[in-house]
Amino acid sequence: MEAGRTPHDPALNALVGALGVRDPDFRAWWAGHQVRGPRQLTKTYLHPVVGALTLDVQQFSVDIHPDQQLTAYTTEPGSSSHEALRFLLQWSAADTGRGTESPA
Structure with missing residues (x-):
């Protein structure tokens, strides 16, 4: 939700990028928009x-x-x-x- 509110936040984008590189589950969840709950x-x-x-x-x-x-x-x-x-x-x-x- 925070990424939707502040899509150009460099710190948040860096965190999402780092999590995507390190965790294949997160990468799949993020791509499927399941991280919102x-x-x-x-x-x-x-x-x-x-x-x-x-x-x-x-x-x-x-x-x-x-x-x-x-x-x-x-x-x-x-x-x-x-x-x-x-x-x-x-x-x-x-x-x-x-x-x-x-x-x-």
Whole structure:
């Protein structure tokens, strides 16, 4: 990721070059762009109301703030986790609607 942000950094380029010369695995990983690590994964959470939720997690870099990331959680449409999230959305909307009416 750092090489993508600063492609003309001489120290970083020297390090990549040295690692490529010394380590054939690194050379293959670098060529295949596998040195970044996984950017998409699946996580399962145990929610106290709906139980297990399996979510796909994607992380995106924020170019103007390299130390920050945007993380998006999604579900497979029609899955039990998708239905559980829809339920929680409706449940929380109903809960926030209570007690907000102005007195008569």
